[in-house]
Amino acid sequence: MRLIHTSDWHLGQTLHNFERGFEHQCFLDWLLATLVAEQADGLLVAGDIFDTANPSAAAQKQLYRFLQQAKASLPRLDIVMIAGNHDSAGRLEAPRPLLDALGIRVIGQVPRLDGGEIDLDALVLPLHGASGEIAAWCLALPFLRPGDVPRTDQAEDPYREGIALLYQQVLQVALARRRPGQAIVAMGHCHMVGGTISAESERRIVIGGSEALSADVFGPAIAYAALGHLHKAQKVGGQEHVRYCGSPLPLSFAEVDYRHQVLRVDLAGEALREVSALPVPRAVELLRVPKQPAPLEAVLSAIKALELPAGLAPPAQPYLEARVRLAAPEPALRSILETALQSLPVRLAKIETSSTRQAGEVASALSLDELASLQPDDIFKRLYRDRYGEEAPDPFLAAFAELSLLPTAKAAV
Structure with a gap:
């Protein structure tokens, strides 16, 4: 199974008051051609799709045009998008009935059942291989705020440990669903311990960095963790299977010498086979x-x-x-x-x-x-x-x- 991992598009972003719609469109056109050329089975977009919680009509039009074109070019392509800290969860989920009909899954916020309990089943999504059969299960968790995570009152850090607990809970759902040969992939928009930030372009999620998670959250049962939030592509804790893909465009002059990319993720059965960087052409220097x-x-x-x-x-x-x-x-x-x-x-x-x-x-x-x-x-x-x-x-x-x-x-x- 082949997945393309990308994040932090920040559609609608301006660079020192200059509109960047041209650059974002160049990236989306390139991404569409790449999905076709790579014959991808799935596209994972790990948050911060928009730059602000109230994106312009032009930015929203760019997103939905791309999604329509991607499904028209690759009808069997699974697309999973999660909200980041820049996104409005409600706005991202507003067209969900239409997107669900196209096979595009959007998780903007943690869903809850009528009794208030977290709907864990809704956070575990199937990913299909070339044969059309389920090849992997995706733990699709958006950016998590303190009110989104299970209560761990006795914990030293209830927020951070609540995030870890939620990942464990959805993992158990995925383990119960999967059949032999099916991989488990996690998605998240979060700050990991030891992650290298890009100066000038990243917004701290929590003052002081107390939200930073350990890579241990993504244990050996998870074949690959597709992360968003940090704008530089990097492995987390030196682990091959826990990755930030980084943003596709430079979001500040601090990134002038950094080449942006998306990641091609190849799975073999339940295991990760290979991760390869696909450099994104820079439309504007x-x-x-x-x-x-x-x-x-x-x-x-x-x-x-x-x-x-x-x-x-x-x-x-x-x-x-x-x-x-x-x-x-x-x-x-x-x-x-x-x-x-x-x-x-x-x-x-x-x-x-x-x-x-x-x-x-x-x-x-x-x-x-x-x-x-x-x-x-x-x-x-x-x-x-x-x-x-x-x-x-x-x-x-x-x-x-x-x-x-x-x-x-x-x-x-």
């Missing part, structure tokens, strides 16, 4: 200019030296992050950079500024009493001195004083 922060003059020289393909339509033009190291504030920085870029087929998405002040020169912390005694202009002077290593110039002090006289500024102060 991300550029960091220069590679390391540099003075403005060096940044402008690097921009001038850019070699960019001609004839790209605006949605396909690269995004650029300018990395400027300043000795003093430069109010006209954006205007200067936009002027340098105006004739180039590139989009200025982000300006990263840093100070030339030497690392390690950190001002001493203030006590609460000392902080309470400071006036707003005292705080401004201190911040300027901490960042640039010198006193704020008179024009900046005058501008700050004028700003502080505005009604909104007074209310904030």
